[in-house]
Amino acid sequence: MELGERTVAIVGLGYVGLPIALLFAGQGFTVLGLDADRKKISSLQIGRSYLPDIADQQIASAISSGRFSPCMDYERLGEASAIIICVPTPLSAGQLPDLSYLENAAIETGKALSIGQLVVLESSTYPGTTTEVLVPILERESGLTVGKDFHVGYSPERIDPGNKQFAVRDIPKVVSGVTSDCLRRTESIYCEVFQSVVRVSSPEVAEMTKLLENTYRLVNISFINEMAILCDGLGIDLWEAIEAAKTKSFGYSAFYPGPGVGGHCIPVDPQYLQWRAGEFGLKSGFIELSERVNQSMIDYLADRVEGVSESNCSTRTALIYGAAYKKDVDDIRESPSIALMERLQDRGFIVSYHDPLVREVWVNGKRMRSVALTEERLSQSDCVIIMTDHTGIPIDRIVSHARGILDTRNVTAGYSERHIDRVGSGNFGNYRKNPHR
Numbered sequence: 001m002e003l004g005e006r007t008v009a010i011v012g013l014g015y016v017g018l019p020i021a022l023l024f025a026g027q028g029f030t031v032l033g034l035d036a037d038r039k040k041i042s043s044l045q046i047g048r049s050y051l052p053d054i055a056d057q058q059i060a061s062a063i064s065s066g067r068f069s070p071c072m073d074y075e076r077l078g079e080a081s082a083i084i085i086c087v088p089t090p091l092s093a094g095q096l097p098d099l100s101y102l103e104n105a106a107i108e109t110g111k112a113l114s115i116g117q118l119v120v121l122e123s124s125t126y127p128g129t130t131t132e133v134l135v136p137i138l139e140r141e142s143g144l145t146v147g148k149d150f151h152v153g154y155s156p157e158r159i160d161p162g163n164k165q166f167a168v169r170d171i172p173k174v175v176s177g178v179t180s181d182c183l184r185r186t187e188s189i190y191c192e193v194f195q196s197v198v199r200v201s202s203p204e205v206a207e208m209t210k211l212l213e214n215t216y217r218l219v220n221i222s223f224i225n226e227m228a229i230l231c232d233g234l235g236i237d238l239w240e241a242i243e244a245a246k247t248k249s250f251g252y253s254a255f256y257p258g259p260g261v262g263g264h265c266i267p268v269d270p271q272y273l274q275w276r277a278g279e280f281g282l283k284s285g286f287i288e289l290s291e292r293v294n295q296s297m298i299d300y301l302a303d304r305v306e307g308v309s310e311s312n313c314s315t316r317t318a319l320i321y322g323a324a325y326k327k328d329v330d331d332i333r334e335s336p337s338i339a340l341m342e343r344l345q346d347r348g349f350i351v352s353y354h355d356p357l358v359r360e361v362w363v364n365g366k367r368m369r370s371v372a373l374t375e376e377r378l379s380q381s382d383c384v385i386i387m388t389d390h391t392g393i394p395i396d397r398i399v400s401h402a403r404g405i406l407d408t409r410n411v412t413a414g415y416s417e418r419h420i421d422r423v424g425s426g427n428f429g430n431y432r433k434n435p436h437r
């Protein structure tokens with residue numbers, strides 16, 4: 001590494017940017033953390049984390065060591081040799097790529113850009129974004145030329161929030177550059193912090209790598225959800241079949257049924273790819289079908305909640321366990337739990353939810369707060385729906401006190417009580433109300 005190259009700036013300190021900032025700080029870099037959200041910066045400045053995966057202590061010690069400075073001042077980007085952009089890339093209301101966060105971050109970065117700096121985009125996006133969107137903005141705002149005055153790379157972030165099995169630095173880092181010098185610079189900085197770095201020939205290949213991974217997940221999750229619906233109709237336990245299929249160590253990768261996909265990646269990234277394909281007059285049939293299957297899960301689950309809750313009362317109540325889209329995260333973006341809450345309300349249910357990590361949500365335009373999971377509440381709800389399998393879910397308590405349960409995550413496997421309706425278990429027809437309630 002060249003002299004003075006041990007200061008990096010991270011733009012966007014969310015689920016991706018904050019862990020990356022701490023990773024660089026932990027490896028001896030001086031890290032400037034920029035975020036447009038004043039609350040996040042204030043929280044970090046007093047040593048408070050806003051992510052379940054990151055403890056306050058980690059933030060406090062990174063700040064007190066002098067290695068991490070959270071701020072909102074883009075002019076300070078000039079202090080860094082490398083600027084890493086980790087801003088959101090969501091869908092617009094019309095389900096099209098919304099690059100506005102990326103464009104704004106690029107404008108601010110471009111204004112502060114100086115000769116010799118490296119800019120790396122980590123946000124997930126469609127192939128072509130780095131060269132067709134990011135680079136032109138940086139050149140326009142700075143008056144500098146890529147490959148000559150400054151460098152640009154793309155390196156998809158492959159972090160999996162909530163996953164304690166893989167540390168960020170152990171996930172191989174795919175790197176690319178707009179020119180061969182850009183690639184060399186990008187590779188050299190990530191080599192400093194990641195165990196393994198994988199070079200690819202262009203930003204388009206690196207962008208596609210991320211979309212490939214997440215489209216593969218969307219297709220397979222949707223496929224296994226369809227298999228669960230099928231097996232429930234056939235009276236076959238899909239979970240048992242998956243365990244048996246897994247014994248073959250080649251040609252099969254296990255995916256598990258659930259309530260559908262959520263988060264900022266799996267429901268979004270394939271749409272970016274589909275949109276880009278459309279620009280070339282192409283279309284992915286797999287993505288289209290998977291989206292359809294995925295979306296149909298909510299009605300399928302709502303139907304099953306109706307089955308579990310068959311009650312003569314005019315008011316039926318549903319208690320949802322888990323608002324987050326997956327275990328051990330507080331992320332509710334595109335969460336199937338929220339979609340199910342809305343659908344159940346539309347069908348006349350009185351809905352409440354409990355999530356130890358999510359204090360409040362907006363459902364059908366109204367704010368709802370997480371309720372305590374008391375025995376009384378469990379026993380008074382017509383149906384308790386397990387949507388998220390957070391570590392520590394009090395499953396014994398739920399099984400003992402609920403009148404009826406719909407389990408979308410297989411956390412009641414091993415319980416033989418017939419008031420449990422477990423998606424994919426083939427036991428749909430055997431469901432009976434809890435005789436003790």
Ligand SMILES: NC(=O)c1ccc[n+]([C@@H]2O[C@H](COP(=O)([O-])OP(=O)(O)OC[C@H]3O[C@@H](n4cnc5c(N)ncnc54)[C@H](O)[C@@H]3O)[C@@H](O)[C@H]2O)c1
Pocket residue numbers: 011012013014015016017034035036037040086087088089101104105122123124125157158159160161263264265
């Ligand atoms: N969350 C994941 O599991 C995950 C995993 C891999 C990749 N990604 C990708 O990483 C990117 C970021 O995702 P995320 O989950 O971290 O999003 P996030 O919403 O948690 O964090 C993004 C942060 O960027 C900030 N921001 C927005 N515009 C800004 C600007 N102009 N300047 C400075 N800060 C700005 C926001 O305030 C926010 O704190 C997305 O492209 C996403 O697809 C996410």
